[in-house]
Amino acid sequence: MNTAISQVNRLFVSYAHADNKLFDDAVKFLAEDIKGFYAAKTGNELSVFFDRESIGWGDDWRSQIDGELENAAIFMPVITMQYFNRPACRDELNAFNQSARRLNAQYLILPVVIAGANSIRADHPIPEVATIEALQFRNLEEAFLAGRGTAEWRRALSGLTDELIQLIFRAELAAPASTSSEHPDGAPDTGPDDDSDFLTSIGEMEHLTPVLTQEVEQVLIDLNVWSEVVKENSSRMRSGLTAQQMRGVSIAVADQLKRPSEKLHDSGVQLANTVEKADAVMSSILEQISQMPNREERDAFKRLVVGAQGPHDLREVVDNMADLLDSMVPVEVMSSPLRKALRPARIGITKIQDAVRVVDRWGKAL
Template sequence: MTNAQPVGFWSYTHRDDHLDGGRIVRLSERIANAFEIITGEPLEIFLDKKAIEWGDAWRMRLDSALTGTTFLIPIVTPKFLMSQECRREVITFAGHAASLGLDELLLPIHYVNVPQLTQDAEEHPADEVVELISRRQWVDWRELRLEDEDSPAYRKAVHDLARRLADIINTAPPALPIELAPLNQAEEEPPGFIEIMAEMEEALPAWYETVQQFSESIASIGEESSWAAAEFAASDARGGGFAGRMRVTEELATRLAEPVEKVDALGSKYWSELAAIDPGVIGIIRRASEEDISPEDREAARVFFKEIKELAGITATTTSQLQEFSNSIEGATQGSRRLRPQFRSIQAAVQKVIDSQTIINEWSRMADDVDLGGDDHQ
């Protein structure tokens, strides 16, 4: 793989490929072949996420100027959005591409209908990965996947997609790092490296506090659920039957209204704040890796990186607990039509925190790879 050679990372679930008779993998091969016919240059596509080469190539290209010839091509299906690994890939790549002003290098293929990407979106809880995908010009393959692979319609669609990849490479502007806007917008003079680092350092405790508030609200939801379980048992013991259970369900829905609303708001706030500054922070970490930064900037970076590592460690524990809670209420989403929307809202909010952890973990990983001439940030 040469430095200039374009590379595509084919992000999909193996189960989807199996269920579709291997057509997803074959599609990647057809696109690579069409690209080489059109351009005369090979397009290497990485498929096997279990291979060491996937992770090595992924990280190496994201951390270097090679990002400008690196595509992520997510094969979007309902199962894709259920895969935390696939979600993590989209979030990480989107942040890196945006940090260089190259959003078009994330090229989703809408393979099987995902309601949130269609006119039915308002019936489903907001999904931040779907939002990242919807901002791009995704390719609609929902009907094409039902075509014979050798049909004229299918072959033309493959050709058009390969041509689009070639056009993006040929017409994309040079990678330009995105500057992180100051958190204090009242400043008239553009902030320097140290000022930005100082503002980011001040913001870190606020994000941790948001996660703590989120956990407290989840705990209150758990208490209300325990109350309901005890009430169900008492009602059954009195012979209350389904009518008694319905009464408890209705009261539980009322008692959950406030904490569910708070959880939803906290999850959205946490994700939106982190996602908004993700490209800028990635740019800052890249800037810190340059050899020509001043001793003062180097020290500011060292302190900031240490704070990032601490935040990543603390929030990782909380996020793991939230994931367990979300899994525990999976069955409840189907148990009652009255409670279903609330439990889905809880799961969507928890997912926002889990996805936010992906952003923080990537900052921590990048910071670990920067040599600042000391080990304070390790």
């Protein structure tokens, strides 16, 4: 049997399924052609994964990310503005970004924008949009409009593959010279990789826990203020008003809602950001705990972090606020000022929901 000299690297593609449908499977073709260019340019294989199921991570997907990044896997979010409406997409982007930040490996995130590039800006109210801008996205709009097989498509994907190759090379140079998990005497190491790293992670979580508590309290205050303003003004948006009357009322209500909505946006985004940082720390802690030699020791260390499970108090409250926001949709449709005033609150509530969903994962892991 001949021995193959090629080697395998991994690419994780994150995308909204609606975008792949919109572009007639072009996201799938993007991955296929990058794989082909990669083989042609390096002689090596690129394993491409489209979702958590195909990569085999299952429910424990979050804990796998650090290891993937340490092994020079590339995370490629394929972006349109629909991407940011999908909770799974936001979760993947935030999880990879926070882990990469802790590992000083954000260069392993290679965002590709296929529609909506003009909307990607640093001051966008959706924090994930600002993240994509900060990660210096690659604009492939023209290539996607030209379509697969065109010169524009081939040039764009050839250039993207060149960049991907350089990123993998950079990561491999930065990797430790030895990944042996044995002690000098040859005995296997069944505990955490580095006790000092483990204690550092515990210290990080201890620092973040009171911050989370304070931010949850602020979110609850802002949710309450916002909901009271909505309830106080909802009766003003009654049926039977003329178009002119409805416009006057909606402008007045929008003015009342503007500041509470902005505050809810800011506190919701801040909470989600802190939870995402804590999630990267928690993932590292749980991964190191899983390597401990016996169950009693693992359980003892889990008890150290169980108190950091965070904003459970928010779950029912934020669900009620989301229902209240949904009840405003018929009125929003008829009022541009009201849509503008409610948009920050809609983003803030969404980010609080994201934070609760992340913390729920901790509970399952513990």
